[in-house]
Amino acid sequence: MSANASTIFALSSGRPPAAIAVVRVSGPHAGAALKALIGRVPEPRRAALARVRDPKSREVIDEALVLWFPGPHSETGEDVVEIQLHGGHAVIAGVLDALAALDGCRMAEPGEFTRRAFENGRLDLTEVEGLADLIAAETPAQRRQAYRQLKGLIGDRAEAWRQHLIAALALVEARIDFSDEADVPENLIEPALRAAxxxxxxxxxxLADGGRGERLRDGLVVAIAGPPNAGKSTLLNRLARREAAIVSPYPGTTRDVIEVHLDLAGYPVTLLDTAGIRDGDDPVEQEGVRRARARAATADLVLWVTDISSDGGAADEAAAKVAHAEIWWLRNKIDLKPAAAICRSESQSMNGINRSFAISAASGAGMGDLIEALATHSKEYFATTESALVTRARHRRALEETVAALDRALSQCDSTREELIAEDLRSAATILGRLTGRVDVEDILDVIFREFCIGK
Ligand SMILES: Nc1nc2c(ncn2[C@@H]2O[C@H](COP(=O)(O)OP(=O)(O)OP(=O)(O)O)[C@@H](O)[C@H]2O)c(=O)[nH]1
Ligand SMILES: [Mg+2]
Known part of the structure; x- marks a missing residue:
């Protein structure tokens, strides 16, 4: 148990005004705070209707539903109170002010409730990250992955691996400690190395999952790029189904990168509209072009938009210069050309461009095929994410370091070098322990908990 002397409180629900607001209190004074507000402590884990009063003036602030969760069987592991109020500004302010005036109570910092849950062993570090991801999830697939992690998918696995490692390490250490004694078998190292x-x-x-878990967490990044005035912003607006970017007949309209988050067939896609790429003297536009190139270079898919009348070879060359990933050529404004003039085979001799589409971002013609292709591409990109274990670079790094330490242990071909083998197994176990937060992780805690808002 942590020895937090302070009791924290915060508004845990969304921005007021709202129908309901949830204020949470956690810590040793939570019960006393509840008594000060409603005059009693109700039965544990049962909703109770109560008048909430200002402890000083005795004025009724609101009528609320109150829940009492005595520790350690609470979300934070401490005594917890949850008050469901009417979600008005003044009601919430009245209750928060009343709590702030109580002895030992103070406003919570971002993520502090979750941090206490971690410190009290209610969640391991990977579960904390899963919780952060669950709150941030924008699509069903992300939500499912985050929920699996919150439920300990990688944490439990890492802990099981660590236990096996410790068992293997114990064999090696037994061999070291009792090497002189006759009744300790010689071949303790063999089974230890076999387990390792x-x-x-x-x-x-x-680890050999192609980075599926991280991909799903980060989403597919699709950059719309191409020469000025091709209709890039019009396309973004059509895909986003709102006027996210300014469209105008003047080349050089878009200067900054505009980012829109989409749910495409259940998968998360970040769509970027960028400045039209051309050489010019305007320093602001040139900065826009620099940003456009930079984002296109790191995107997972580039939609290279040109006017329908522009030449395929030139488009291929220009697109290949900025994009490293897959490139789709979108020939826009087909509404301006008679159908017979739209040749479908222009992409044949290209080396940079993977596919081509003829569309009208303005009228919507051809957009159905493009959206379908994007949905199929997302599905393939994310593959079957059902069992992805690794969802963050931090996890990947830790597991790679574990494998490296085990490789070092296994490369001690001379099994008489027990000390060295023990050292490598020990460091592998420590790295796995850091993954779940069981050993010295102070330095990374602040980074992880800062992802949360106040009240979580
Ligand atoms: N006829 C027709 N006009 C289009 C189509 N798509 C875009 N336009 C027009 O083309 C002009 C430029 O469109 P934008 O979407 O601003 O082009 P952009 O590529 O974002 O241009 P920059 O931001 O300057 O690089 C606007 O007048 C649009 O209305 C289309 O499919 N058909
Ligand atoms: Mg634009």
């Missing part, structure tokens, strides 16, 4: 190899292979297999 099996673990190594299992962890390495979980």
């Amino acid at each position: 190899r099996q673990l190594r292979d299992e962890i390495a297999a979980s």
